[in-house]
Amino acid sequence: xxxxxxxxxxxxxxxxxxxxxxxxxxxxxxxxxxxxxxxxxxxxxxxxxxxxxxxxxxxxxxxxxxxxxxxxxxxxxxxxxxxxxxxxxxxxxxxxxxxxxxxxxxxxxxxxxxxxxxxxxxxxxxxxxxxxxxxxxxxxxxxxxxxxxxxxxxxxxxxxxxxxxxxxxxxxxxxxxxxxxxxxxxxxxxxxxxxxxxxxxxxxxxxxxxxxxxxxxxxxxxxxxxxxxxxxxxxxxxxxxxxxxxxxxxxxxxxxxxxxxxxxxxxxxxxxxxxxxxxxxxxxxxxxxxxxxxxxxxxxxxxxxxxxxxxxxxxxxxxxxxxxxxxxxxxxxxxxxxxxxxxxxxxxxxxxxxxxxxxxxxxxxxxxxxxxxxxxxxxxxxxxxxxxxxxxxxxxxxxxxxxxxxxxxxxxxxxxxxxxxxxxxxxxxxxxxxxxxxxxxxxxxxxxxxxxxxxxxxxxxxxxxxxxxxxxxxxxxxxxxxxxxxxxxxxxxxxxxxxxxxxxxxxxxx
Ligand SMILES: NC(=O)C1=CN([C@@H]2O[C@H](COP(=O)(O)OP(=O)(O)OC[C@H]3O[C@@H](n4cnc5c(N)ncnc54)[C@H](OP(=O)(O)O)[C@@H]3O)[C@@H](O)[C@H]2O)[C@H](O)CC1
Ligand SMILES: [K+]
Numbered sequence: 001x002x003x004x005x006x007x008x009x010x011x012x013x014x015x016x017x018x019x020x021x022x023x024x025x026x027x028x029x030x031x032x033x034x035x036x037x038x039x040x041x042x043x044x045x046x047x048x049x050x051x052x053x054x055x056x057x058x059x060x061x062x063x064x065x066x067x068x069x070x071x072x073x074x075x076x077x078x079x080x081x082x083x084x085x086x087x088x089x090x091x092x093x094x095x096x097x098x099x100x101x102x103x104x105x106x107x108x109x110x111x112x113x114x115x116x117x118x119x120x121x122x123x124x125x126x127x128x129x130x131x132x133x134x135x136x137x138x139x140x141x142x143x144x145x146x147x148x149x150x151x152x153x154x155x156x157x158x159x160x161x162x163x164x165x166x167x168x169x170x171x172x173x174x175x176x177x178x179x180x181x182x183x184x185x186x187x188x189x190x191x192x193x194x195x196x197x198x199x200x201x202x203x204x205x206x207x208x209x210x211x212x213x214x215x216x217x218x219x220x221x222x223x224x225x226x227x228x229x230x231x232x233x234x235x236x237x238x239x240x241x242x243x244x245x246x247x248x249x250x251x252x253x254x255x256x257x258x259x260x261x262x263x264x265x266x267x268x269x270x271x272x273x274x275x276x277x278x279x280x281x282x283x284x285x286x287x288x289x290x291x292x293x294x295x296x297x298x299x300x301x302x303x304x305x306x307x308x309x310x311x312x313x314x315x316x317x318x319x320x321x322x323x324x325x326x327x328x329x330x331x332x333x334x335x336x337x338x339x340x341x342x343x344x345x346x347x348x349x350x351x352x353x354x355x356x357x358x359x360x361x362x363x364x365x366x367x368x369x370x371x372x373x374x375x376x377x378x379x380x381x382x383x384x385x386x387x388x389x390x391x392x393x394x395x396x397x398x399x400x401x402x403x404x405x406x407x408x409x410x411x412x413x414x415x416x417x418x419x420x421x422x423x424x425x426x427x428x429x430x431x432x433x434x435x436x437x438x439x440x441x442x443x444x445x446x447x448x449x450x451x452x453x454x455x456x457x458x459x460x461x462x463x464x465x466x467x468x469x470x471x472x473x474x475x476x477x478x479x480x481x482x483x484x485x486x487x488x489x490x491x492x493x494x495x496x497x498x499x500x501x502x503x504x505x506x507x508x509x510x
Pocket of ligand 2: 059127128129130131158161162
C-alpha cells in the first residue's frame with residue numbers, strides 16, 4: 001500500500017470530486033459518516049459524554065458531520081468550535097448550518113482560555129481540530145487546549161490526524177500535539193504514523209477507505225510503501241512439486257563466540273524453518289557440539305580458533321553468506337570478515353557485530369557486494385552512519401548511504417523500515433513481544449534463507465521482515481507478549497508462511 005503525502009491526498013480529493021461528479025461537501029459527508037459508523041460500532045449507543053472539538057477548516061467540518069450523526073443517534077454530545085482563525089472553510093460552514101438545524105444545543109465557541117470546558121477522565125473526546133492542513137505549530141491558547149485534552153487522560157479519538165502532528169515533519173520538542181488513543185485516518189496511511197518519534201501520537205490506527213479515485217491512487221507515484229499481505233503474496237515463490245533440496249539454496253552462517261553460540265543457533269534455525277535447502281555454519285571450535293546437538297539438520301565447519309572467529313574458508317561455495325551475530329569485534333573477528341569480503345562472491349547479509357566491525361573499519365564498506373543486506377538496530381545504525389536530528393533526517397541519511405554503497409538497509413524497530421536507495425518499505429506485522437534477545441538473529445536467518453532460495457535481496461528483505469513479524473504474532477497469540485522468546489519466532493516461521501494464504505485473515509493491525 002502506498003503512503004501518500006498531504007499534497008497527494010488533497011490532489012486525490014480534488015480529482016475524486018471531479019470524476020465522481022460530487023461536491024466536496026458530499027465527499028466530506030461520505031468520509032465523516034464512515035468515521036461515525038466506526039464510533040457507533042464501538043460505542044453501541046452507550047451514554048458516555050462525548051465532547052467534539054472542531055477546527056474551522058475541513059477537519060473541523062468532518063467533526064461537525066460526525067457530531068450531527070451522533071446526535072441523531074441519541075448520543076450525549078457537546079460540540080466545541082475551536083476558533084483559531086476567522087477563515088472558516090465553505091464545507092465547515094455548510095455543516096455548521098446543518099448541525100444547527102438538528103439541535104438546539106448549538107456548538108460552543110472557544111476563543112480563548114476562558115471558554116475552555118471542564119474535561120473529565122470519563123469523557124470521550126473527538127479531536128477534529130487540524131488534519132492534513134496543519135502548516136505551522138499550534139500556538140497560544142490552542143496549544144493550551146491541546147495540553148488540557150492530553151492531561152485529562154480522557155479517551156481521545158483523532159479524525160484523520162492527531163491535531164498538531166504534521167504529515168511530513170517531526171514536531172518540535174515541546175510542540176502541542178494530541179496524544180490520541182485511536183486515529184481514524186482517511187484513505188492512505190501517513191508516514192509519521194510509523195516513525196519511532198511520532199507513532200505514539202496516533203495510538204491505535206485504522207485507515208478508512210473513503211472511496212477516492214482508484215485510477216489516481218493506482219497511478220500516483222510514491223517511493224514509500226506499507227507492506228501488506230498483498231505485497232508479500234506477490235513476492236512469494238511457490239515450491240515446485242518436482243524439486244529437491246539443491247533447488248532451495250545453501251546458506252552459510254558465520255558467527256558466534258564463546259558464550260554466544262546461541263545467536264548462530266537461532267539464525268540457522270530460522271534459516272532452516274524458512275526453507276533453506278542446506279544450512280552450514282562457520283563457527284569457532286567451542287560451538288561444534290552445541291550446534292550439532294542443538295540443530296542436527298545443520299552442517300558445521302570450524303575455525304582454527306576455539307573461542308572466536310579468525311578466518312573464513314576461502315573455497316566454500318554458498319548461495320548466500322550471513323555474517324556477524326555473536327561474532328565479537330576483536331581483531332581476529334575483524335580479520336574473519338575481511339577474509340570473507342576478499343574471498344567470497346556470494347550475496348551477503350551482515351548483522352550485529354558484523355555491522356560494528358564495519359563501523360570501525362569503514363574501508364570494508366566499499367568491499368560489500370552490490371545489494372548486500374545490512375540489518376542494524378538503531379544503535380548499530382548510529383555507529384554506521386552517525387547521529388541524526390530526527391526521524392526524517394535519519395531516513396535521508398540512510399537513503400544516501402544505501403545509494404552510496406549500493407546496499408539494502410533493514411532498520412529494525414517497532415515498524416521495521418527496509419530502505420533500498422530512494423525506496424522505503426514499512427513493515428506492519430509483529431508486536432512488542434518480539435523485543436527480546438535474539439529476535440534480530442532470527443530475522444537475519446530468515447532473510448539469508450530467502451536470498452539463498454533465489455529471492456532478489458530486496459524481496460527477501462521485505463518478505464522476510466513481514467513473515468518474521470507474523471511469526472512473532474502467532475507465537476504471542478499462544479504465549480503472550482512477555483512469554484515469547486526468539487526461538488519461538490524461529491519455530492513458527494512455517495506457520496507464518498501458511499498464514500499468508502489464509503484469506504480470511506485480515507492485515508495485522510498497525
Ligand atoms: N482528501 C481527503 O482525504 C479528505 C479530507 N478531508 C478532511 O480535510 C482535512 C484537511 O482540511 P483543510 O481544510 O485543508 O485543513 P485543516 O482542517 O487541517 O486546517 C484548516 C486550516 O488551519 C490553518 N492552520 C494550519 N496550521 C495552523 C496553526 N498551527 N494554527 C492555526 N491555523 C492553522 C490553515 O489555514 P491558513 O490559511 O491559516 O494557513 C488550514 O487550512 C483532512 O485532514 C480531512 O480531515 C475531507 O473531509 C474528506 C476528504
Ligand atoms: K484531527
